[in-house]
Amino acid sequence: MDNDDPARAALADARAVSRTSPGRRRGTGRSRARARDQLLGRNRGGYSGPxxxxxxxxxxxxxxxxxxxEELGWNRPLAEGRVFSDWAQLxxxxxxxxxxxxTLRDGELRIxxxxxxxxxxxxxxxxxxxARLVAELGPTVVTKLHVSGPSGPSWKHGAWSVHGARGPRDTYG
Incomplete structure (x- = not known):
């Protein structure tokens, strides 16, 4: 081989410099690894491809x-909520x-x-x-309707009220 070739000499000098310069070599290795990871789809940021x-x-x-x-089983509670929120549309x-x-309890809707x-x-x-409610919400949400007219005020509040008591009037003497 001829040592007088300037291209070969420049290439040999460049190889020697790349072996002795650790900062430059480290950056090049990282960029090569990053480019390889991006090509293989293993990149952590940036463009994910078309x-x-x-x-x-x-x-x-x-x-x-x-x-x-569907996964958490919220279909029925959401359908029950729709009875109250979308009443006019239903x-x-x-x-x-x-x-x-x-109220809507155990499929019985009180109107x-x-x-x-x-x-x-x-x-x-x-x-x-x-039939409309079943068509919109499904067969298990509303199974029975209870319709009542307007009623006067009641002194009973909740399921734990005392039976036989007259409300606030029983303390008048």
């Missing part, structure tokens, strides 16, 4: 929450204007009408209302 990447790309909230709702605006849902006439009408419409 196409959908469900682990790294932002996801839509609706399908994500639907999966959690039964119709004209019916909802004259009655309100009060209070604004007048005794509307209570009678709702009792006649009970089968239709129940």
């Amino acid at each position: 196409g959908n990447d469900p682990e790294r790309d932002p996801q839509r909230l609706g399908p994500l929450l639907a999966g959690y709702v 039964v119709g605006a004209d019916v909802a204007a004259h009655c309100t849902p009060q 209070v009408a604004e007048s005794t006439a509307w209570a009678s009408q709702l009792r006649l419409l009970a089968a239709t209302l129940l």
